Amino acid sequence: MGYTRADWSAHFSEGRDFRQLGDDEKRLIAEHAPPPAGGRALDACCGTGELAAFLATLGYTVDATDFAEGALARARAERSTVEGVRWLCLDVEEDDPADLHEDGYDVVTLRMAVAFVRDRCRVLRGLGARLRENGTLIVITPVVERTPEERRHIALDEDELVLLTEGFEEAVRFDAAGMAVLVLRKPGGSFASLEKGRPGPQAVAGAAAVVTDPSGRVLLGRSVRNMWEVPGGRIETGESAQAAAVREPAKETGLAAREEDAHVLAVLHDDRADVRRITVVVRITAWEGLLGLPEPHRFLPLGMARSAHPGHPGGLLRAHRPDVARGMAGSAARAGACPLLPVRRRRASGGRRARPDRTAAHADGGVRRPGRLGPLPAGPGRAA
Incomplete structure (x- = not known):
């Protein structure tokens, strides 16, 4: 599976998708991010739009973004009857976010995508900056220990999950049928670095x-x-x-x-x-x-x-x-x-100028008074 726009577009155009939104995920979203009056949501890396459509049914006006045109084409076709969703082609890592609403969002979601984001802390910090007061960022991802080995490239381990919470003053983790659901609020906290074990000596x-x-x-x-x-x-x-x-x-x-x-x-x-x-x-x-x-x-x-x-x-x-x-x-x-x-x-x-000691011991224990050091023999680092 590729990481370019073209590869992801082909992935979705060929009819492939990720795990469907589960009932536990829906319950946690509804419980921890109920829509306020005039609530607005941002579903980043929306794929074919299943989560964006669910947010709309809760009462949110939704901006759903993805950088894969193949995903957005399916979303527009498969969710054509869903009202209140605006589909936008946008790379959350690289593109100018000018098309997003300047007044922010009450909830921002990122589902089944964070494992593919290269600069995760920066992206989450940017998404958190778009939250309105008391807004919520929800990250949903598979966990390595609950994922078959051949699919672990789509999952995060425990250390990586901890790093996702850095920069938020409030962070709570829930389990949804083996998926980790992170509920993050109050961006602006400090970040910390974490290394996996002792690094091997390089030099x-x-x-x-x-x-x-x-x-x-x-x-x-x-x-x-x-x-x-x-x-x-x-x-x-x-x-x-x-x-x-x-x-x-x-x-x-x-x-x-x-x-x-x-x-x-x-x-x-x-x-x-x-x-x-x-x-x-x-x-x-x-x-x-x-x-x-x-x-x-x-x-x-x-x-x-x-x-x-x-x-x-x-x-x-x-x-x-x-x-x-x-x-x-x-x-x-x-x-x-x-x-x-x-x-x-x-x-x-003692205030007197120190002079070099012109008496030096040989390796064999003898003593030499060399006076001035004579000229060095020519050569690239080795005596002639």
Whole structure:
């Protein structure tokens, strides 16, 4: 069964229909939406017009809408003797509702159709907005647990039924021979989102910290795998990318920073084996502390490497971390400006300017005093 106008028109033109309006449904409608004097009703997605005709017998003046011409052709032919019904070709999701009455409706019905509506909350909110004061929106739908498996595409499960009631201050559910009948009043309540169970993991999220100093040098470390790397790691549960980008350098280098000095530059995506990786590139513009080597089992001595363009780490990263450099360049192009920010070096405690610790431990436990960090070898991320 299709979802286009042409498919639905063919469905009805071929003589097919949905479940007939039952006595329990009629009783509940009459009980919970009795027509006031001059009552007006809107039957959305009316199909062949059975419910619209019933509303007319209750005393309502009815607007019956459907987007399938095949359905409306049958409705006009099969309900030709019913008075007080206006048949309108209208898609409640997409079309301009200008043909509907501006002064609203006392009851709006949506039967056997909500399962096929893509944006249900928005549509119900729109229908609710057309209710007059003390008006009622009635939604009738099959329920998954009471529907044969091969027809469950026309039904809603319990979570989906709960979501239909969001946005209405009053919501009552009734059963009508296995059909759920929702009686909704007083639109304007809050909405809530609901996920079905725990979602399956789609990717591994991490943060890469680009730590620079006022001279434009970038903090890089040569890993024991002989790779030049920026500090970074996985974003933990409940943690922001900025928080991870502050935490990882503190753990790997001993430098402390604050989240307000961490600025997202770009988001990178790549695949490693069968794992999708999402890396948020974050620039750290202020930090304090002494550069150390808390994890000698992972890194050789760390240091600030000078870029060919002082104040702009892009040249250095293009040579040794091209993935991060591409992400920064893409961020600048999208924003229309360079993503680099002013760098501030905070003073360490005691008021004296902190200097990098030029003594770093090797992975084998030895000690080296390297003086200045020499030039990095050329290559796309791997040491020569």
